[in-house]
Each structure stands twice: as structure tokens, then as C-alpha cells.
Amino acid sequence: MAESGAVAGVERHGRPRDPENDAAILNAALDLLIERGATGTSIEAVAQRAGVAKLTVYRRWRSKEDLLMAALEHARAPDMDAAPAGQSIDELISSIAELLSRPRFRALMARVIGASVDYPQLVSAYTERYLRPRLDALTETARQAIDAGNFPPHTDPRVIQDILTGSIGFVLLQHEQDVTAAQVEQRLQALLRHIGYQP
Known part of the structure; x- marks a missing residue:
């Protein structure tokens, strides 16, 4: 994400960026987003949690939405990327299940979903940058599974996508x-078997 009025690694006033400050700010923003939601998170609270001046945060990110989007990008792990080409449905389900078993990840995604009313631009940006490529990859994996005979021949891959994403959303909103x-x-396996999945 492009930063407002700054070249990467340099603050607006020409001073070198401190990577430790960047990490502290992004981690603080992420923690507060999980604890309080987007509405309850402020630049002031992030600065206080990170142990930096409020101006230090504003030099890097022009708005709270910019900061929260950067924090979400900062939180990404390699195993949260889109499914690689050729991945089977079983492998996809296994990787999704492992990700959803992480309480912090579930809490973070629930907060993103909850921000859709007050911060639609944040959610739209997250959807386009993060979710859309993964949904497209999921649909392609489903199409390959149909071609391989794991589903009845006329199964719509979008139905498989809807079943999986709907169940993922249900798990994300649980508080356990x-x-x-x-x-x-x-x-997830049980749901797919109801529409004819054969591993």
C-alpha cells in the first residue's frame, strides 16, 4: 500500500524510517483492532500502545483506515496466501481448517467483517486485495475437482465456493x-459430501 506523502523507508520530513517503530505501530494497531474493533481503535491509542508519539504514526499513515489496512497486510502469513495451482480439495480443506483453528485469526476476521458498516472502504480494500484472489483460487480448485470426477459432472463450482465460504463465515463468528x-x-468434508463429493 502506498504511503501518503512519503517515499518507502523515508518519513515525509526526510528522516529515515525506523523499522522497529513501524513494526511496533502495526502490531499495536492489530492488537487494538482485535480487542476493540475498528470503531474502538484510534491513532492516539495505537501510538500509546506502540510507545511512540502520535505524530510518528501520522507521518506514516494519513488516516486510521490506511493504518488498519497496513496492519492487516502486516498480519499476513505465507500460509494465508491463495491456494497454489493444482492443490486438491482435500489439501485446501486441510489448510483452511488449520487457519480457522487459530483463535487470533478468527477474532481478527470477525472484526474485519464487523467493520463493514462503519468502514466499508477498509473492508472493500481487504476484500479486493486479500479475499478475491483466494475465492478465485477456490473456484478454480473446485472446477479441477469436478473435472477429476470428485463431484457429479454438472456440479457448479460456484456452489462449492458458496458452501465453503458460508461455513468459513459461520466458524469465524463463533466465540469458542x-x-x-x-x-x-x-x-467442511461433511458439507461437501452432501453435494456428492467423493475424495
Whole structure:
């Protein structure tokens, strides 16, 4: 994400950026987003949590929305990227289940979903940069599984996508802290079997 009025690594007033400050600010923003939601998070609170001056935050990010989007990007792990080409449905389900078993990830995604009313631009940006490529990859994986005979021939890959994303959304909105990867995987497999999935 392009920063407002600054070249990468340099603050607006020409001073070198401190990577430790950047990390502290982004981690603080992420923690507060999970704890309080987007509405309850402020630049002032982020600065206080990160142990920096408020001006230090504003030099890097022009608005709270910019900061929260950067924090979401900062939170991404390699295993949260889109499914690689050729990945099977079973492999996809296994990776989704492992991700959904992480309480912090579920809490973060629930906060993103909850921000859709007050911060639609934040959610739209997150959807286009993060969710859309993954949904497209999911649809392609479903199409390959249909071609391979794992589903009835006339199955619509978008139905598979809808079933998986709907179930993922349901898990994200649960408040239990002890959801296991095995439980999520069992649920997703059971749903797909109802529309004729054969591993």
C-alpha cells in the first residue's frame, strides 16, 4: 500500500524510517483492532500502545483506515496466501481448517467483517486485495475437482465456493476458543459430501 506523502523507508520530513517503530505501530494497531474493533481503535491509542508519539504514526499513515489496512497486510502469513495451482480439495480443506483453528485469526476476521458498516472502504480494500484472489483460487480448485470426477459432472463450482465460504463465515463468528482443525475439517468434508463429493 502506498504511503501518503512519503517515499518507502523515508518519513515525509526526510528522516529515515525506523523499522522497529513501524513494526511496533502495526502490531499495536492489530492488537487494538482485535480487542476493540475498528470503531474502538484510534491513532492516539495505537501510538500509546506502540510507545511512540502520535505524530510518528501520522507521518506514516494519513488516516486510521490506511493504518488498519497496513496492519492487516502486516498480519499476513505465507500460509494465508491463495491456494497454489493444482492443490486438491482435500489439501485446501486441510489448510483452511488449520487457519480457522487459530483463535487470533478468527477474532481478527470477525472484526474485519464487523467493520463493514462503519468502514466499508477498509473492508472493500481487504476484500479486493486479500479475499478475491483466494475465492478465485477456490473456484478454480473446485472446477479441477469436478473435472477429476470428485463431484457429479454438472456440479457448479460456484456452489462449492458458496458452501465453503458460508461455513468459513459461520466458524469465524463463533466465540469458542477451542475450535480444532479436525473439527473444522470434519464439518467442511461433511458439507461437501452432501453435494456428492467423493475424495
